[in-house]
Amino acid sequence: MLNKKKIVVGLLFLFSVLTIWYLLIxxxxxxxxxxxxxxxxxxxxxxxxxxxxxxxxxxxxxxxxxxxxxxxxxxxxxxxxxxxxxxxxxxxxxxxxxxxxxxxxxxxxxxxxxxxxxxxxxxxxxxxxxxxxxxxxxxxxxxxNFRVKIDGEGKSEEIFVAYINLKSVLQEKAQNMIGNDAIITGYLQNNNIKITGKPYVEIENWDLDNETLVYNYCFPIDKSTKIINDANVKFKTIPTQKGLKATYYGNFRTSDRAWFALLDYAKKHDIKLKNKPLEHFLANPFNGGNELEWKTEIIIPYDVE
Missing domain, CATH: 3.30.530.20 (START domain)
Incomplete structure (x- = not known):
């Protein structure tokens, strides 16, 4: 009998605690x-x-x-x-x-x-x-409107590029690139510098809290190209990057969806990454067509420090 009373009192106490938590906490x-x-x-x-x-x-x-x-x-x-x-x-x-x-x-x-x-x-x-x-x-x-395929470990090629440095919020990366496209392509055309491959975006700083980016909009060119000084266009070698790779199919405006997929994958598998994605755009959006066929390869390098 005593045990039954203890059970009833215990259940009433538990019910009271749950009620207080539900209504007030x-x-x-x-x-x-x-x-x-x-x-x-x-x-x-x-x-x-x-x-x-x-x-x-x-x-x-x-x-x-x-x-x-x-x-x-x-x-x-x-x-x-x-x-x-x-x-x-x-x-x-x-x-x-x-x-x-x-x-x-x-x-x-x-x-x-x-x-x-x-x-x-x-x-x-x-x-x-x-x-x-x-x-x-x-x-x-x-x-x-898009697809992301996690490829696992990947490695980018070393590439010499002409680039301009840009800043924007994450959501306006692609619009900012388009808005500044004429600056770099106009410079290359005016100086008879041949573009030798598809463009890259190299993220230098990704502030996750404020959702802002500092990045380089890059076009591959021949390393032996004669450099002509310019206020906006600079030149550099992007070294080989080793890290997690994904392939993104869709409009470049939302290529960051692949970044998020890689971050989730890395978190789940306890892999440390630098917040510096490297994007290689393999389609020309100015040609139109089915956006699900626009291909971008993305690598986020390992954080080995």
Whole structure:
């Protein structure tokens, strides 16, 4: 009899603790979880792009409260009197699948939502399910536009290049290259310097927290070329790089999706990499055609220090 009382008291205590945690301590009112066959960074970028679209289409104002490592982002959303917090956590399941956990909190009606969400199909619950479902559909549509193949260990060739140094946020790398393309190609043409291969992008600095890049937009040329000084165009040898390699098929604007795939792979296999991808673009986007046939080879070198 005494043992039964202890069991009952124990269960009541456990229930009380769980109730207090759920109603007063738990960070979110409602959680939605799903999986996608892509890298965590790709989903992270998708969240930010989706946020911009939401601001335009639904008159919602988003601000980022915290973000880190391309696998966590916390946002606040305001729309009229509505104030919400969205906490997105991306967890790598394996080399190709990421689990997404979305924690949702209504800052004005949190207690009510916590009580009703497990039992009732409230407007809050229906609206959040629809919102995240629409995000998921948009993400999956985006994933149809490119492919990433992890090749494993790879090695680039030593190459002599003419280059210009550029800076931009991660999302505007390709647009910035296109905007400055005439500077370097015009210089090479005006000085009768022949391009001997497809262009490269050499990342010198990738600030993951601020999502900014410093990089060289490079064109291979003959090493014996006579150098003519220029304020913008410089020359160098890019040495052989050994590291993890991926092949990306898709528009060059989103080639960073391969970077994220390599980072996830390296994290899963305990491989240390420098945040300095080297991209070799093997198709000419100015020729048009099917973007899924545009090929880019990417190596992120090992961090051996």
């Amino acid at each position: 738990k960070k979110s009112d409602y959680c939605i979880t799903f999986k996608e066959k892509t890298a965590s960074g790709t989903i992270f970028q998708g969240i930010q792009e989706w946020t911009v679209a939401q601001q335009v289409s639904n008159n919602e104002v988003y601000s980022i409260l915290e973000k880190k490592n391309f696998d966590y982002i916390k946002q606040e959303m305001k729309r009229g009197k509505t104030q919400m917090e969205y906490t997105w956590e991306m967890k790598s399941v394996n080399d190709s699948v990421t689990e997404v956990i979305v924690g949702i909190k209504d800052l004005n009606h949190s207690f009510y939502n916590r009580i009703t969400a497990p039992f009732l199909n409230t407007n809050f619950k229906k609206e959040q399910i629809l919102k995240i479902t629409n995000f998921k559909k948009g993400l999956e549509k985006h994933l149809e």
